[in-house]
Amino acid sequence: MRIIRQNNLFFAWLVAVVATLGSLYFSEIRGFIPCELCWFQRILMYPLSIILGIAAFLDDDKVKKYVLPLSIIGIFVSTYHYMKQKLPWLDAMQPCTKGIPCNTQYINWFGFVTIPFLALTGFVLITLFLSLKRSK
Template structure:
């Protein structure tokens, strides 16, 4: 198995695990299960390191795909990178300085980047499962957004990798903000 295929299988499996975990957490929350409260508190306490690990993984993963595997990044991919890459440095600096005041910024960055990832993922799913398409912004020097390089488990594409990362970062940022407000 070549490096690109192995990397894709590992990342896709991790994304599947995270997506199942997110759905399970949502169900626990809706059922008012105490496990959800415990996980919320744990995530809020460890939000800086969780945010750093997720944003660093997403940043390194996107660079490996474009620079090592050779998948060119389209304008939508670059837009998502604009919102993901700075978060790795924000989380690292905040962790180093023990500064919990970044979560409003990381929440906003992840919501905007996640919206772009969601649009691209919906575009990919419509192209894969129907005859409906959504427009792909055309930029002369960048490749088309219409090519789907990864398609695993019937729904996981590169935009889903990013969307899952943005959702996790948004949640831990929100939990940290909410936890800080409850402490005051």
Template structure:
């Protein structure tokens, strides 16, 4: 891999790491500082985002463009959960199967939005999508 391609891959890996870190810190802020208890689906998304921050930090530090091999499966699993959660939030999936409103905390309240009404599940979906795109681009740049 030439120097320009290596720098480009590192930048993309760093961007993927930055998204994972910002997402992890944001949900910790919402939960620990703002006192909002996450629903079950939020916990599952966190279970995939938190390790991504660590894995992608190591990948960026090492300029390891092969990080997509272990990063994309984590991000894809989180993406699937975030997609399901977003569909629940938007009411596309029937209320009868909504796990985050049956008992315990709910993501359907207005205080679970940010940036003027964007729901947290949609932000999670966006974050996982961005990570997947950055990792795919890093892989592409490292093989060209």
């Protein structure tokens, strides 16, 4: 646990990079077209790869005040998107009318792991890593 606390910026950056590369893999290699909510999640995640990378390199713990709002908003967007996929009545209230429907499940591993679930996991991990107090 001490290693994670001392390197929390690095681990948060690593999660952001994996999430960014994963989303690019799904769209550019697998050919999955992102829906509108997927784009919002990308808008929130992609900058974290750069910001957290610079912060980890410079060991700048002050970056939390810039990153945490993005990751917490990402948690809400991902949760809403995941609920639209798993709760049909929620999607019926306000269906996506442009492009790919937001309830499309390109993957459904183990019956619950979808792309918004993966994004949610990334945002939660980044938030948790940044919430850990660093002992220098």
